[in-house]
Amino acid sequence: MSYPQPIYTIRIIIPWALLHADTAVSPQTFECRSFNVSFEIGLLPSGHLHCFPPTTDGDSNESAGNARIARAFSRHTGEGLFTLAASKEDADLAPTFVYWRDFAGKYLSERCLLAPTDPGRIDLLEPLCVADTMPLLLSAPPMRGAEYLSAPALQEIWTLLDRWVCEQVHAFDSLAGFLASKAPQWHQVGRVCFHLAENKNDPDYPFAFMATYAPEITGQGRDSPDRFCFPPDGSRHDPPDAIV
Structure with a gap:
């Protein structure tokens, strides 16, 4: 054509x-x-x-x-x-x-x-x-x-x-x-950050580490993080409430 x-x-x-x-x-x-x-x-x-x-x-x-x-x-x-x-x-x-x-x-x-x-x-x-x-x-x-x-x-x-x-x-x-x-907003892109968080859904493991990974920035000044919660048993859960 x-x-x-x-x-x-x-x-x-x-x-x-x-x-x-x-x-x-x-x-x-x-x-x-x-x-x-x-x-x-x-x-x-x-x-x-x-x-x-x-x-x-x-x-x-x-x-x-x-x-x-x-x-x-x-x-x-x-x-x-x-x-x-x-x-x-x-x-x-x-x-x-x-x-x-x-x-x-x-x-x-x-x-x-x-x-x-x-x-x-x-x-x-x-x-x-x-x-x-x-x-x-x-x-x-x-x-x-x-x-x-x-x-x-x-x-x-x-x-x-x-x-x-x-x-x-x-x-x-x-x-x-x-x-x-x-460019501080780009500083965490590509990095994995761990946060101590309260795990309200599991009384046996009241605390967990939440891993945050930002592969990119969406819009100006905002990262686009993926959040994963890993309690001591190694299983994956929904993100808990972050403490720090």
Whole structure:
């Protein structure tokens, strides 16, 4: 079955960095100079993420959280994505922000679930495979430069984020230390925590340990824990009331 060919709008985009700097800008960085207005996250023809100024005056309602994200993106694409995933703001978040936040969250989930042999040194993750890029491409919201979104572009953005995180982990000596400092809500993802709990359903074993495992974060700032109760006999029960 043949499908009609899509009609693309050709747009020439001159990055702000080329207008305000005499030196070339590396692919992983871009300029975002106006912090008193809102901004859009989009793509350049090269497939690199870019911070665009608002298209209308009605978009000028920058929050402190958005300004922080904009400044992070101005320093490095990886830092911008990480800051977006670590942000606790979720009210009236634009679809493009949600999309790239979830993209960064997918990366952080995989990173947290992979325990390094040496806490002070982590290896790069496997590149994002083409099969994993398909749902991301199909779920992408309208955004500036959407015609440049492709599997190779997503793979490169994933790698830039991964390299930036690895550099930060090296500076903080461990992934746990980095996350505890910069993204506390991600600190427990991929970890098993034990809690002493009251076991009201079994008078013979009034106390039990409840194991909590959070494989991911659902929504901003919320983990998605699985809870299992293991009394001394090793059997599994419904979660009791936690004491600590």
